[in-house]
Amino acid sequence: MMLPECTNCKQSLNYKETFLNSFKLKPRCRKCGSRLYLTTKSRQKQSFISVITLIMWGVMTGLFPHNLIFNILFILILAILIFLITPFYTEYSNEEEPMF
Numbered sequence: 001m002m003l004p005e006c007t008n009c010k011q012s013l014n015y016k017e018t019f020l021n022s023f024k025l026k027p028r029c030r031k032c033g034s035r036l037y038l039t040t041k042s043r044q045k046q047s048f049i050s051v052i053t054l055i056m057w058g059v060m061t062g063l064f065p066h067n068l069i070f071n072i073l074f075i076l077i078l079a080i081l082i083f084l085i086t087p088f089y090t091e092y093s094n095e096e097e098p099m100f
């Protein structure tokens, strides 16, 4: 897994920048200021991971239906882990790409 780079100036983005960019609506390169767009592949990975997470949560609540605190903690920890690994599967493009 690698961190993304700016498609305009080829500057590698560090973990913190990429992590913070995932919360921004219009992320920009810190060095050249060009707009960064998520690639179709990157969006598909995010969608896939979200669906897998929901399935895992569904399985866990099915296995432990009476343990509400465990289920809430499980989904919280899973969500935090997903946010933390997001920069490693983020790829940028210099133009907006279609979702599919």
Ligand SMILES: [Zn+2]
Pocket (backbone or CB within 6 Å): 006, 007, 008, 009, 010, 011, 029, 030, 031, 032, 033, 034
């Ligand atoms: Zn740049």
